[in-house]
Amino acid sequence: MVRYFPSNGQTVLPIHLGFWPDNPSSPGDLIITKAFSAKLPVVCRHVHSKQPFGLFRGENAMNYAFSTFLLEAVIVIFFIKATCFILRPLRQPRIVCEIIGGMMIGPSMLGGSRNFSYYVFPPISNYIFTNLGLMGFFYFFFLTAAKTDVASIAKSPKKHKYIAAISVLVPMVCVGATGMAMREQMDKTMGKPSSVGGIAFALAFSSFPVIYTILRDMNLLNSEVGKFAMSVALLGDMGAILVLVFFEAVVQANVAGAKAAVFYVVSVVIFSAFMILVVKRAFEWVVDQTPQGKLVDQNYIVMILMGVLVACFLTDMLGLLIGTGPIWLGLIIPHGPPLGSTLAIRSETFIHEFLMPFSFGLVGLYTDVHFLSADAWDHQLAPLVYMTTVSFITKFISVAAAAAFFKVPTRDSLTLGLIMNLRGQLDIMLYLLCFRKHVVGLPGFTLLVLHTVVITGVSTPIISFLYDPNRPYRISKHRTIQHTPPSTEMGLVLAVSNQEALSGLITFLDFAYPTTSSSFAIYAIQLMELMGRASPVFIDHKLQKEEEDKEGDEEEGRVDQVQSAFKLYQKKRKECVTLHAYTAHAPKRLMYQDICELALAKKTAFILLPYQRERLEDNAPTELLDPGMLSVNADVLAYTPCSVCIYYGKGRLRNAKVRSSVDQQHSILPSRVRQETYRFVVLFLGGADNREALHLADRMTANPDITLTIVRFLSFNHEGEDVREKKLDDGVVTWFWVK
Numbered sequence: 001m002v003r004y005f006p007s008n009g010q011t012v013l014p015i016h017l018g019f020w021p022d023n024p025s026s027p028g029d030l031i032i033t034k035a036f037s038a039k040l041p042v043v044c045r046h047v048h049s050k051q052p053f054g055l056f057r058g059e060n061a062m063n064y065a066f067s068t069f070l071l072e073a074v075i076v077i078f079f080i081k082a083t084c085f086i087l088r089p090l091r092q093p094r095i096v097c098e099i100i101g102g103m104m105i106g107p108s109m110l111g112g113s114r115n116f117s118y119y120v121f122p123p124i125s126n127y128i129f130t131n132l133g134l135m136g137f138f139y140f141f142f143l144t145a146a147k148t149d150v151a152s153i154a155k156s157p158k159k160h161k162y163i164a165a166i167s168v169l170v171p172m173v174c175v176g177a178t179g180m181a182m183r184e185q186m187d188k189t190m191g192k193p194s195s196v197g198g199i200a201f202a203l204a205f206s207s208f209p210v211i212y213t214i215l216r217d218m219n220l221l222n223s224e225v226g227k228f229a230m231s232v233a234l235l236g237d238m239g240a241i242l243v244l245v246f247f248e249a250v251v252q253a254n255v256a257g258a259k260a261a262v263f264y265v266v267s268v269v270i271f272s273a274f275m276i277l278v279v280k281r282a283f284e285w286v287v288d289q290t291p292q293g294k295l296v297d298q299n300y301i302v303m304i305l306m307g308v309l310v311a312c313f314l315t316d317m318l319g320l321l322i323g324t325g326p327i328w329l330g331l332i333i334p335h336g337p338p339l340g341s342t343l344a345i346r347s348e349t350f351i352h353e354f355l356m357p358f359s360f361g362l363v364g365l366y367t368d369v370h371f372l373s374a375d376a377w378d379h380q381l382a383p384l385v386y387m388t389t390v391s392f393i394t395k396f397i398s399v400a401a402a403a404a405f406f407k408v409p410t411r412d413s414l415t416l417g418l419i420m421n422l423r424g425q426l427d428i429m430l431y432l433l434c435f436r437k438h439v440v441g442l443p444g445f446t447l448l449v450l451h452t453v454v455i456t457g458v459s460t461p462i463i464s465f466l467y468d469p470n471r472p473y474r475i476s477k478h479r480t481i482q483h484t485p486p487s488t489e490m491g492l493v494l495a496v497s498n499q500e501a502l503s504g505l506i507t508f509l510d511f512a513y514p515t516t517s518s519s520f521a522i523y524a525i526q527l528m529e530l531m532g533r534a535s536p537v538f539i540d541h542k543l544q545k546e547e548e549d550k551e552g553d554e555e556e557g558r559v560d561q562v563q564s565a566f567k568l569y570q571k572k573r574k575e576c577v578t579l580h581a582y583t584a585h586a587p588k589r590l591m592y593q594d595i596c597e598l599a600l601a602k603k604t605a606f607i608l609l610p611y612q613r614e615r616l617e618d619n620a621p622t623e624l625l626d627p628g629m630l631s632v633n634a635d636v637l638a639y640t641p642c643s644v645c646i647y648y649g650k651g652r653l654r655n656a657k658v659r660s661s662v663d664q665q666h667s668i669l670p671s672r673v674r675q676e677t678y679r680f681v682v683l684f685l686g687g688a689d690n691r692e693a694l695h696l697a698d699r700m701t702a703n704p705d706i707t708l709t710i711v712r713f714l715s716f717n718h719e720g721e722d723v724r725e726k727k728l729d730d731g732v733v734t735w736f737w738v739k
Helices: 065-090 094-104 114-120 123-146 158-181 193-204 208-217 224-256 258-289 298-317 324-331 339-366 374-405 410-419 425-436 442-466 499-512 545-550 556-572 588-602 627-639 661-665 688-700 723-738
Strands: 002-004 015-018 029-033 036-039 490-496 520-529 537-540 577-586 606-610 613-615 623-625 643-647 678-684 706-712
Touching (some): 065 094, 065 114, 065 123, 123 208, 123 298, 123 324, 123 425, 158 193, 158 374, 193 224, 193 374, 193 425, 208 224, 224 258, 224 324, 224 410, 258 298, 258 324, 258 339, 339 425, 339 442, 374 410, 410 442, 490 499, 490 588, 499 520, 520 556, 520 588, 556 577, 577 588, 588 627, 606 627, 627 643, 688 706, 688 723
Parallel strands (some): 490 520, 490 606, 520 577, 678 706
Antiparallel strands (some): 029 036, 537 577, 613 623
């Protein structure tokens, strides 16, 4: 790397000019271009050290580009992680912490020191740093697009489509009008109609990858408002892609004439056709080649990840926006297992934890708050401040008003308006694009980045205050088995994640002994972890049988087995059991919401959950707890709208042949050939839970194959007893005794 020193006696740090060979032929004479040459002192810098023990030879590792880059990687990852840790108590989303962490190494903070900037982030290593940062953005967009279900757009309700259109068009028109009214205060490039339209577009639309990422951090993916917001954002993104193509064609026409715009549109059509007709079919072939229940072969995953770079190269070569290649490639990938889930498993950690810090470090290097001066305000900042303010206000009001028009509750409407204003990775990439095309300068880019931090950082705590996804479950009076009349149908939610747990639960239901006069309405929901998808999926197999056929994925075999078990149980017990089957794809930490929401909607008396264990081997005595499902059980207990029954099976009753009421009515066996009698014990310690257990056990006593023993425990000398609870316990025990 070549550096020169001024000859006027100034003491300044050397400035990097360009790369220099290891052995320059004529030191002292440096040809910069054909039109310029100068005799300057030359300092050459190796890319990496040739001495394995350079420290002991007096060498400075910071004189080598690769060593400097390694230090940069450590510093940027450390500062971003430290910022996330420090801001965690404030419940800030990860995107805000990462932007601030990136700004810490930039000229706004530590980078303001000339020594830090020169020795730690010199231009020789910034080239590598910048390219890794751009790669981080590209892979992030690809991975998020790969989780997106584009087919769900056709199934979106009309109100989602109307709100999506309003949320983009109204802010874009208002921001564009504001920008055109203030063109006199803009510089020549920013004042162009195409530039004003580009800024209005960047500020008006809400990106699905950003909203998905923030809602995931806030645990709102599975909430009603979260699903609403992601559906609206996805619809807006599809329209935004078309608008982006239009604006880029206009820019091409302004720069090189109408012919360039035509070539641009033709390139878009050719690239899109190649992706849909060739690449998409290749992905479908990969899915067909993957064995059922297995991950996609690693060689295919490597080729797909390399394909992201190829897509970037092709879009750049064809004159398209380089960031659109990864997005289009991700959108045509079959979402969910096996391909989408395998991509997430293999690459998500590396992309989010290693590449993305370089992306935010790149943003931090370009962000300089010292450029926000009075002079910059007059020429560039004032129009941007007004445009960003108008964008936030008009989007919030238009979305909230449109949602209220469609009878969305007030709190949910306000929350939706704030969610649609969230800014993140894709917005920053658009700001970088505007900066690279000189639509905005460094002060304008800094202002837009700070706008992202402020809007997202302030909106997320307000969203948490306005919207509590667990509020619907907090009803004043929980439904119970005790208050369900014995001669009426009793509803229950049966939640299961695999077939092993299902067998024990069905056996337990037979012990509960549903009859024609006291039947069960069972709402059986199979819980599937959300893998390779961005949006949670809830399937009602009775109303959407065609959807069930389309859900062929990595878990297809297990889903079919569980659903087949549900159907078989319904067939055998159809006279006394009504069964409704569902499948829910959701993150494990949010599965409880599907269970509680179903129990609330169907007004069930109790929820039946398995206490699951996973064995190391079939015959091994050691058992491992399934931590994911245990946390689901704990969350259901915390937010349930009704009673909860957790079944712990040791495996001895899995093969038990329990006769249901239907079996006994049609039995032709003599009474002396009756099956084994099962003995149950209720340890009655007192309290609401024990009273519920006693009422459930009372239903079991109608089964002639079951004998029940109740053991009641009383405190010595009535110590610590609650008088009211004691009376309720006495009443239940007396009722059971005289029954």
